[in-house]
Amino acid sequence: QALSSTLRPAVERGEFALHYQPLVGLGDGVVRGVEALVRWRHPQFGTLAPNRFIGLAEETGAIVPLGRWVLRTACRQARAWQLARPHRPLVVSVNVAVRQVWDSDLVADVAAILAETQLPPRLLQLELTESAVMGSSGRPLQQLRALSEMGVAIAIDDFGTGYSNLAYLSRLPVSTLKLDGSFMRGFRAGEPPNPADETIVEALVQLAHRLGLTVTAECVESAEQAERLGRIGCDTGQGWFYSRPLPPDRIPELMGPP
Numbered sequence: 001q002a003l004s005s006t007l008r009p010a011v012e013r014g015e016f017a018l019h020y021q022p023l024v025g026l027g028d029g030v031v032r033g034v035e036a037l038v039r040w041r042h043p044q045f046g047t048l049a050p051n052r053f054i055g056l057a058e059e060t061g062a063i064v065p066l067g068r069w070v071l072r073t074a075c076r077q078a079r080a081w082q083l084a085r086p087h088r089p090l091v092v093s094v095n096v097a098v099r100q101v102w103d104s105d106l107v108a109d110v111a112a113i114l115a116e117t118q119l120p121p122r123l124l125q126l127e128l129t130e131s132a133v134m135g136s137s138g139r140p141l142q143q144l145r146a147l148s149e150m151g152v153a154i155a156i157d158d159f160g161t162g163y164s165n166l167a168y169l170s171r172l173p174v175s176t177l178k179l180d181g182s183f184m185r186g187f188r189a190g191e192p193p194n195p196a197d198e199t200i201v202e203a204l205v206q207l208a209h210r211l212g213l214t215v216t217a218e219c220v221e222s223a224e225q226a227e228r229l230g231r232i233g234c235d236t237g238q239g240w241f242y243s244r245p246l247p248p249d250r251i252p253e254l255m256g257p258p
């Protein structure tokens with residue numbers, strides 16, 4: 001309650017910060033992108049993780065101005081990285097809440113922010129949940145199409161937790177699936193291996209590829225998981241095995257020499 005009423009003013013006071021978690025090519029270990037993850041540097045409560053306030057921000061609608069701040073900050077940062085290392089393209093992947101697609105003019109916001117920051121659209125990916133796109137028609141679908149036509153990539157976040165329909169997804173302007181971290185459980189050393197998880201992931205990767213989608217595995221925590229995912233043909237991995245989310249000044253060292 002106390003937090004929800006202070007969200008909007010906190011955006012205006014600049015109390016939020018972004019950390020970035022690398023997205024790594026499973027075949028070559030190259031950092032292809034980073035996911036922007038928001039933190040609230042709260043003057044009383046210290047640094048708050050998104051699960052403490054994103055839900056509230058969605059309920060109150062504060063997610064719209066907060067989401068705009070996240071998008072602008074991430075694009076500005078990605079443009080700075082691009083200028084520093086022009087030959088090492090780094091995609092910035094930004095989480096977008098359902099309300100930003102259904103209740104706000106996301107296309108106009110993205111277009112304005114890309115113009116303002118000069119970030120090439122191909123270096124921006126938007127992560128939407130299945131619930132934001134499934135059954136979407138009318139305005140949300142128009143927004144997805146317009147973003148895709150602009151050259152922005154669309155990824156489905158936490159894929160596999162909702163009522164997944166790959167055939168339907170492949171007809172939407174979606175380019176990437178981010179497999180939910182729960183699939184990694186059966187891949188984890190020290191836990192009883194769950195061959196079903198590996199079978200499901202392998203089948204999902206094959207089907208996704210045949211539908212023209214790339215696949216990112218979330219929550220990769222060990223070398224063994226990375227190795228098995230690579231063998232299955234999964235494209236990219238994200239997780240503690242590679243890196244925790246980092247402040248922006250720690251990203252260039254992961255990208256190698258300019």
Ligand code: G
Pocket residue numbers: 036037038049050051054067070095096097157245
């Ligand atoms: O970093 P952490 O594990 O606390 O992230 C928890 C959740 O918060 C993740 O599911 C992530 O998708 C979400 N999240 C992080 N940053 C943002 C953001 O900028 N916007 C939205 N809508 N969700 C975010």
Ligand code: G
Pocket residue numbers: 021037095157158181218219220221238239240241245
């Ligand atoms: O948008 P999304 O819900 O995917 O946000 C990623 C979340 O997953 C973040 O909160 C991040 O801190 C968390 N996370 C990132 N890597 C790992 C990992 O390797 N293991 C686990 N358990 N969580 C992770």
Ligand code: MN
Pocket residue numbers: 035095127157
């Ligand atoms: Mn995400």
Ligand code: NA
Pocket residue numbers: 157158178218
């Ligand atoms: Na996710």
